Amino acid sequence: MTAFRKDIDRRTSMKWMASMAATVLSASAGTYETLAADAYGEESSTWPALTLKRITGPGYGTDPDLVSPKTPWPLTLSTEEKLLLTRLSDLICPEDSGGPSASHVGVVSVIDEWVSAPYRSQQNDRMLVIPGLQWVNEEAQRRSGRSFLDSSNKQQEAILDAIAYADKGFGEELKMPKRFFSKLRQLVFGAYFSSPEGMKDIGYMGNVPIEGPWPGPTREALEHLNTVLENLGYKPEPIPLVQE
Numbered sequence: 001m002t003a004f005r006k007d008i009d010r011r012t013s014m015k016w017m018a019s020m021a022a023t024v025l026s027a028s029a030g031t032y033e034t035l036a037a038d039a040y041g042e043e044s045s046t047w048p049a050l051t052l053k054r055i056t057g058p059g060y061g062t063d064p065d066l067v068s069p070k071t072p073w074p075l076t077l078s079t080e081e082k083l084l085l086t087r088l089s090d091l092i093c094p095e096d097s098g099g100p101s102a103s104h105v106g107v108v109s110v111i112d113e114w115v116s117a118p119y120r121s122q123q124n125d126r127m128l129v130i131p132g133l134q135w136v137n138e139e140a141q142r143r144s145g146r147s148f149l150d151s152s153n154k155q156q157e158a159i160l161d162a163i164a165y166a167d168k169g170f171g172e173e174l175k176m177p178k179r180f181f182s183k184l185r186q187l188v189f190g191a192y193f194s195s196p197e198g199m200k201d202i203g204y205m206g207n208v209p210i211e212g213p214w215p216g217p218t219r220e221a222l223e224h225l226n227t228v229l230e231n232l233g234y235k236p237e238p239i240p241l242v243q244e
Contacts, residue, residue, distance in 0.1 A: 020187075046138075048138065052127060076112070077116070082112060092184070093192050098201040099198065105197045132184065135176075135177050136177075140156070
């Protein structure tokens with residue numbers, strides 16, 4: 001049976017969640033209301049018609065203590081959902097020469113933290129992830145008479161291939177499953193590249209001492225920062241480039 005890594009504590013998962021927020025949220029689109037309308041609309045008849053109670057409660061504030069963090073909200077994914085998410089994460093980001101698989105570094109725990117958080121954007125994602133996990137299982141049952149985890153690797157990959165590419169003409173009934181997979185892929189890679197192993201894979205060194213005057217940001221770094229700020233609704237202040 002697929003097993004998920006359980007030794008990621010809440011402190012670590014919250015730190016990773018915070019570091020991935022800018023990337024995942026800047027790529028998000030839609031609101032809780034519009035996602036709900038799409039999910040339950042007539043054009044998505046194969047999408048599970050779940051009524052999910054929105055999570056409410058206190059957050060961690062504007063200046064969270066990441067050394068001894070409070071965890072004001074409970075984690076909400078079931079064991080079955082985490083097992084399924086483990087397999088899906090490893091199909092999206094398998095082990096290779098660059099590093100371990102997504103589940104090995106604790107991606108499932110971070111996604112559980114993400115969809116359990118009582119914030120609007122995270123709850124929008126919850127509206128996709130929970131029904132999406134159920135849809136994957138129902139689609140596996142429809143195709144093979146087995147759950148997704150009990151299906152063969154080939155059958156699992158065929159299901160994901162049907163929803164992995166937005167430009168493939170598989171019909172309107174796969175609109176929401178495709179949106180689910182796109183969001184899941186963002187969450188998996190966002191969490192993975194926030195982990196030490198993921199940072200090592202892309203060559204991220206973190207803060208390093210600089211000898212002499214600070215040379216300023218590179219053009220690539222500045223363009224990335226401006227894009228993120230614009231996606232968040234901020235107008236970036238012009239910063240002169242010192243280095244090219």
